[in-house]
Amino acid sequence: MTTNLDGGVPGSYATLPVAFGLSVAFLRALRQGGAGPILEHFSRSASSPVDTATGSTVAPPYPAAPEPSVVDAAQADPETASEDDPTTRSVGAGVVLLVVVGVLLRFWTPVALWLDEALSVNIARLPLGSIPQALRHDGSPPLYYFLLHGWMRLFGTTDVAVRALSGVFSIATLIPMWFAGRRAGNRTTALSAVVLLATSPFAIRFATETRMYSMVMLEFVLGYLALRRALERSEMKNLGAVALVTGLLLLTHYWTIYLLILVTALLAHRSLRGTDAVPARRALAAMVAGSLLFLPWLPSFLFQLQHTGTPWARRPSFEAVVGVLQEFGGGRGAVASISSLFLLVLAGLGLFARSLDGPRLEVDVRTRPRGRALALAAVGPVLIGVVIGIATGAAFAARYAAMAVPPFILLAALGIDALSEPKVRRRVLAVVAVLGLWTGASTSFYRRTTARQVSTAIKERGSPGDVVAYCPDQLGPSVSRYLPKKKFVQVTFPRGLAPERVEWFDYEEFNRDAEARLFAEMLLERAGTNDIWMVWSPGYKTFDAKCEAIIEALEVERPQASRLVRVQLRYWEHPGLVRFRPGSLTSGGLREPLVSPAPSPAR
DSSP, X not given: OOOXXXXXXXXXXXXXXXXXXXXXXXXXXXXHTSOOTTTGGGOSOOSSOBOTTTOOBOOXXXXXXXXXOHHHHHSOOTTTSOTTSHHHHHHHHXXXXXHHHHHHHTTOOOOOOOHHHHHHHHHHTSOGGGHHHHHHTTTOOSHHHHHHHHHHHHHOSSHHHHHHHHHHHHHHHHHHHHHHXXXXXXXXXXXXXXHHHHTOHHHHHHHTSSSSHHHHHHHHHHHXXXXXXXXXXXXXXXXXXXXXXXXXXXXXXXXXXXXXXHHHHHHHHHTTSSTXXXXXXXXXXXXXXXXXXXXXXXXXXXHHHHHTSOTTSOOOOTHHHHHHHHHHTTSSSHHHHHHHHHHHHHHHHHHHEEEOSTTOEEEOTTOOHHHHHHHHHHHHHHHHHHHHHHHHOOOOOGGGGGGGHHHHHHHHHHXXXXXXXXXXXXXXXXXXXXXXXXXXXXXXXXXXXSHHHHHHHHHHHXXXXXXXXXXXXXXXXXXXXXXXXXXXXXXXXXXOOOTTSOOOTTHHHHHHHOOHHHHHHHHHHHHTTSOEEEEEOSOOTTTTTHHHHHHHHHHHHOOXXXXXXXXXXXXXXXXXXXXXOSSOOSXXXXXXXXXXXXXXXXX
């Protein structure tokens, strides 16, 4: 099989067998209800673990799952029902169908790559030794880019290929999620957790995006299992797993630092009391050891802190936490709001409620022990990050909360388990899953950018030697991805660089000092008798009205201007396109508004 970094395997669907294999492995493990060989280490019973150092029994970090309620004992429960029972078969078929649809949606999105995705691809396709230096001026840790680099060498760089890596991470997360659910509760919890994750709009969205967020979710679930195991048995292999996942998290996304701060604080508190102290200290030491994997990257991280940051975003507020919950349910819209509300109620039940007899629930305002840590893991890192962002001006985007999705889903799965009647559980799970698939499908098909419209217009009407200018430079990676590399002269404002990457080094300061008039003069000089194609969009932080000023300066010299693609604010990334032809006319120009009046979604 031959591969090509520019084209990839024909059709780039060679990635689908990888996803299919993972899906089959998961469904087989689900049917068997036991551990597959990869994760058998994590699937053992948590009852009465022994500290190998002291020989004494160590209490697990969460209480064992409670005995079945009176209703569960009196009625046929899905966990114990015969496989020949029609209800069991129909439930099993429904679970498989929901999971399969969720898997398919993770590989089915027709939209073009937007800025973050195209930028990730352009960095990852560099020679392996050049990636760290490129990332110093970008603001991300390197692990995902190294993996994407290898993935693209195997499968190419088409949209399907580069997004498939995130899809594979997302599908792979379903397998350890089963075991995480078993440890958090029981088989009902595990089944609910898998279905909720498979149909999660947030998980589906970022399984179709060439970014590291699906990878972060996988690492969290593996870390949860590893830490649970290490606290039960402080063996070297368990502690080594904790150390490894700690290092991987740090090298995947910086926001995981807030999660690790929280876990470190909880382990430090636990290490001061009772029989839990010894395993907690050892787990804490393992995390410290794992953090050493970050040391080679530390100088780059410090450089990024000083020179890159997040100049594209505004200071967050506590409303961002509400925004995260909205994103967990699929974003804006009536169906997404209902989905978010269901998930929030289920998470509340998982934290506060347990079943009694019949439809009755008991609410413990002190919270249930087995849901307490999950709630902290779901909410704590987000709150820490938002508080730090408010204090320092650092950006926050809902996607940064990817690490909070697995514990939130586990908490919601505990909420389903708190519903005592099996029929109610099944119906609630089905409703939430269908809502998730509905909003997940909408998210997958939501057009994130007009980059393909803009590039198509340039390709169809442009001539060799035409100048394509981008203002701001953040529009360059997505639009230039779909343009011939050598046909046009492509430059970005403010630095006049190639469009494939964004130079974030001292970004705000450089943009503040850049002059629109000088950039327009440079475009006119380079174009000569060729056309100038202005790819632009308003409203970007640090640019003020400089992009509009460039257009005005060009129109003075080239009144024969035409708007080919209007700025459409209903898209997440909304580049517009203006064509400036040489020559002077007494009539013409841009008579219609450049920007569509449609309301803009949250950026």
